[in-house]
Amino acid sequence: MRITVLAGGIGGARFTRGLLHHLRASAGTAATEVTVVGNTGDDIRVFGLQVCPDLDSLMYTLGGGISEERGWGREDETFVVKEELAAYGVQPTWFGLGDRDTATHLVRTQMLAAGYPLSAVTAALCARWEPGVELLPMTDERVETHVVVDGDEPGTHRALHFQEWWIRHRAALPAREFVLVGVDDARPGPGVLEAIRDADVVLLPPSNPVVSIGTILQVPGVREAVASTAAPVVGVSPIVGGAPVRGMADACLAAIGVATTAEAVARHYGARRPVVGEPDSGLLDGWLVHDGADADAVAPLEALGIAARAVPLLMTDLEATAAMAAAALDLASVVRR
Ligand code: FO1
Numbered sequence: 001m002r003i004t005v006l007a008g009g010i011g012g013a014r015f016t017r018g019l020l021h022h023l024r025a026s027a028g029t030a031a032t033e034v035t036v037v038g039n040t041g042d043d044i045r046v047f048g049l050q051v052c053p054d055l056d057s058l059m060y061t062l063g064g065g066i067s068e069e070r071g072w073g074r075e076d077e078t079f080v081v082k083e084e085l086a087a088y089g090v091q092p093t094w095f096g097l098g099d100r101d102t103a104t105h106l107v108r109t110q111m112l113a114a115g116y117p118l119s120a121v122t123a124a125l126c127a128r129w130e131p132g133v134e135l136l137p138m139t140d141e142r143v144e145t146h147v148v149v150d151g152d153e154p155g156t157h158r159a160l161h162f163q164e165w166w167i168r169h170r171a172a173l174p175a176r177e178f179v180l181v182g183v184d185d186a187r188p189g190p191g192v193l194e195a196i197r198d199a200d201v202v203l204l205p206p207s208n209p210v211v212s213i214g215t216i217l218q219v220p221g222v223r224e225a226v227a228s229t230a231a232p233v234v235g236v237s238p239i240v241g242g243a244p245v246r247g248m249a250d251a252c253l254a255a256i257g258v259a260t261t262a263e264a265v266a267r268h269y270g271a272r273r274p275v276v277g278e279p280d281s282g283l284l285d286g287w288l289v290h291d292g293a294d295a296d297a298v299a300p301l302e303a304l305g306i307a308a309r310a311v312p313l314l315m316t317d318l319e320a321t322a323a324m325a326a327a328a329l330d331l332a333s334v335v336r337r
Contacts, residue, residue, distance in 0.1 A: 001032040003329075004199035004231070005133075006222075008039045008212020009054040010071035011238055011246060011315075013061035015205035018321025020062065020132050022329075025322065034133040035195040036062075037222075039207070040118065041138075041145035041180055041215035044163045046095050047085060049105035050112055053163070054212065055122055055137060056104060063129025065100075071246070074100040094168040119189045137189045138216045143182040145211055149173040162211060171248035175255035178211060180218050188221050196225040201332040203325075204235035204283075206245060206313065209265050210252035217283075226283050232332040233272060234286035236324060237262035240313055241293035262289040263297035271305035282306075285335040288313060288327055307335045 003023075005016055016036055023029045039054040053072060060066035060074060067075045077098040086093045097105075104125060111121040117140040126135055145162035150173075152158075157176055165171060196202060207213050217223040226233060239262050244250050250260040258268045266289075270282020284306045289297045290313040301308040309331050315321040 001029060001200045002035065002195075002198060003032060003201045003203060004035045004037065004195045005203045005205055006037045006138075006207075006213050006216045006226070007054070007058060007205050008207030008215075009042065009057035010061075012036075012038075012054070012205040012207035012212065013058045013066070014071070014315050014321060015203075015207075015236065015325065016058065016133065017061055018315065018318060018323075019203070019325035019328075021318050022322035022325045026326075035136060035191070035199070036131075036133045037136050037138050037189075037192050037195060037216055038122075039138060039212045039215050041143055041211060042162055042166075043142070043144060044095075044161055046092065046163075047090065047097065048109070049097075049102070050109045051105050052108065052118070052122075052137070055135065056101070058133075058135055059122075059126055059129050059131055062131030062133060062135075063126070065129060073098045077101065092164065092168070095163065096167070117190075119191070134191070134195070136191050136195060138192060138222065139186040139219050140189045141182060141186040143180055143186050143215075143219075145215060146179045146181050147173075147175045148177040148179060149175060166248070171251035175251065178214075178252070178255060180215055183218050183220070186219050188219050188225075192219075193221055193225045196222070196229050196231075199229060199231040201329060202226060202229055202231045202233045203328055203332075204233070204269070206236045206238035206315075208244075208247060208249045208252055209238060209268060210249065210256055210258075214256075223283070227272060227281055232285045232335045233283055234288070234328045234332045234335070235266065235269060235284055236288045236328055237265060237290065237294065237313060239265055239294075240290040245314065261297070262287075262294040263300055266297070266301050266306055266308070267304065274305040275303065286328075286331040288324065288331065290314070307331060
């Protein structure tokens, strides 16, 4: 069996770790291959280094090097280079450049400079980390999410890199718009469309639906591939009880006029096989919502044509996350028929 996951950073990485745990523990699915299409809109060139936050969170989380506390960067990390750069007055001082993490950025930057595409760089880095999945950048072209916020003068606005908005401003500056710079010239990375088309199941983990999964879907051809794949497409709500489980997806959803609820996010992705009269070209066959808090979203989503199940969605530990992944695969087998 082949499972393809479209993932951002921390939430997507933790979910995928649970998925692998479930597959290894279940007889008959141990031979399943998992491909992860990773978001690269968060990427930033900083201090001359090319940093790929979501690819690195996926690689470190699945490869065993992640800082569990932060969800990004390395465990046992130090920030001496960051301190020294600040001592030189070098900007940006808000970016948390870890010393161990810097080795990853150096390898990536020199391979890119030598002409290797990001997909080859990612494969080379994964040779060390052995994440247990095929990790594919959504595109080899350089794209960046920039955030349009109000300018200093009334009536003006300015754009800043997503990382500055996310790290320095904690997403507190109201975002008017997200712009994926470079997306018009971006093509799906090697293997991306095939991974979606040839999958037995496509999963949308509880990553940020706007700036992570939404970004992957903006790469020309990807949304169409998800909408038309023969595989069942099942998503997991990143919103529980009206709030993001982690991160600041609510600030992102507000920017695109989507309510911060499990139901609204599913409607945003849309039903792939809507009931008559509902807008089509959606992506979802199935959607998991958190039991208790969001169980009331099941009926309206079923009425829309999205099969919904209410299950525990808090990734409190590996077993809980594995159970979520199992529930997503169960729902995929139901909607497949
Ligand atoms: N997140 C922070 O909140 N503060 C940081 O200083 C920070 C540094 C950083 C460095 C490398 C990296 O791969 C990720 C880093 N992140 C940091 C996380 C990152 O901003 C977010 O995880 C993703 O971009 C959002 O999906």
